Amino acid sequence: MQLFLITKLRNKSLSFSLGPTSLSVLLAAVVISGLLIFQAGVNYMMDSTRGSFKTLYAQTAPIWSKEIEVQQKTLNELQESAENGLDALATKLSKLQARVMRLDALGSRLASFVEFSDIDFDISATPGLGGRDPKDALVSMQVDDFVTALEELNYKIQDRAEKLAAMESMLIDRTIQNQIPSGFPTKDGWISSTYGKRFDPLSGKLQFHQGVDFAGRAGSSIEAVASGLVTWSGYRYGYGNMVEINHGNGYQTRYAHHKKNLVVVGQKVDKGQVVALMGDTGRATGPHVHFEVVKNGTPINPIKYTSSK
Numbered sequence: 001m002q003l004f005l006i007t008k009l010r011n012k013s014l015s016f017s018l019g020p021t022s023l024s025v026l027l028a029a030v031v032i033s034g035l036l037i038f039q040a041g042v043n044y045m046m047d048s049t050r051g052s053f054k055t056l057y058a059q060t061a062p063i064w065s066k067e068i069e070v071q072q073k074t075l076n077e078l079q080e081s082a083e084n085g086l087d088a089l090a091t092k093l094s095k096l097q098a099r100v101m102r103l104d105a106l107g108s109r110l111a112s113f114v115e116f117s118d119i120d121f122d123i124s125a126t127p128g129l130g131g132r133d134p135k136d137a138l139v140s141m142q143v144d145d146f147v148t149a150l151e152e153l154n155y156k157i158q159d160r161a162e163k164l165a166a167m168e169s170m171l172i173d174r175t176i177q178n179q180i181p182s183g184f185p186t187k188d189g190w191i192s193s194t195y196g197k198r199f200d201p202l203s204g205k206l207q208f209h210q211g212v213d214f215a216g217r218a219g220s221s222i223e224a225v226a227s228g229l230v231t232w233s234g235y236r237y238g239y240g241n242m243v244e245i246n247h248g249n250g251y252q253t254r255y256a257h258h259k260k261n262l263v264v265v266g267q268k269v270d271k272g273q274v275v276a277l278m279g280d281t282g283r284a285t286g287p288h289v290h291f292e293v294v295k296n297g298t299p300i301n302p303i304k305y306t307s308s309k
Contacts, residue, residue: 187221251294
């Protein structure tokens with residue numbers, strides 16, 4: 001194969017003769033050059049695309065990060081709301097359980113006072129319940145329905161509790177006559193806080209103190225100031241370990257912050273009987289007994305009832 005090159009320099013022409021081998025080499029060089037140029041173009045486009053993606057990411061990443069943060073905050077708020085809802089339900093349920101325990105204790109005392117021969121009054125047994133198999137599909141109770149049911153149950157329990165308490169009071173009046181609180185609840189203590197307005201020892205704020213505090217040594221004996229029936233023996237918020245005694249005639253006494261209670265609900269106690277040991281449970285700064293006298297449901301000043309032993 002012969003190639004001719006014509007130049008403007010001196011109007012001359014050059015000619016080359018290429019054999020099969022030289023021609024193959026030339027074609028190979030042209031193809032390789034084309035491939036290299038193509039690859040360079042591809043690399044340029046890839047670099048340009050990567051740059052575009054980096055720019056786009058730099059512009060959108062903060063937006064997505066902010067959106068994720070907002071969504072996470074919303075999720076946390078929903079979770080907290082659900083937990084608060086469950087806590088509220090648990091609180092209601094706890095109060096209802098406490099009232100049911102109170103009704104059980106009242107029922108036990110009434111059953112012990114009155115001979116029930118025609119019915120089975122065993123509070124430890126589960127009441128009989130049942131029914132036919134449901135034909136319709138069962139549906140879980142919603143939270144709102146559950147709260148409504150709790151409120152209705154709360155109303156019914158409160159109604160029964162008031163009626164049972166009235167019956168209990170009448171029965172106590174029949175068995176324990178003319179028991180009026182008198183004397184000190186402890187022989188080993190001294191008055192550290194009186195009845196009436198005072199500065200709360202824990203918060204420092206002005207409050208009304210509904211009882212009298214007798215400070216003393218931990219473990220000192222706490223005595224009933226009149227005969228009666230124990231209507232509470234357990235932990236109560238603020239009071240710590242507390243004993244409540246019903247003396248009839250509308251009188252109740254309360255003894256709180258004990259290290260240990262020594263009586264149980266439904267137990268009959270005599271005046272001067274040790275019902276607990278002094279402690280500092282509940283809202284207390286040290287060992288003492290918080291002593292209350294309640295008349296017809298209202299706390300009154302215990303001082304005049306402690307004037308004589």
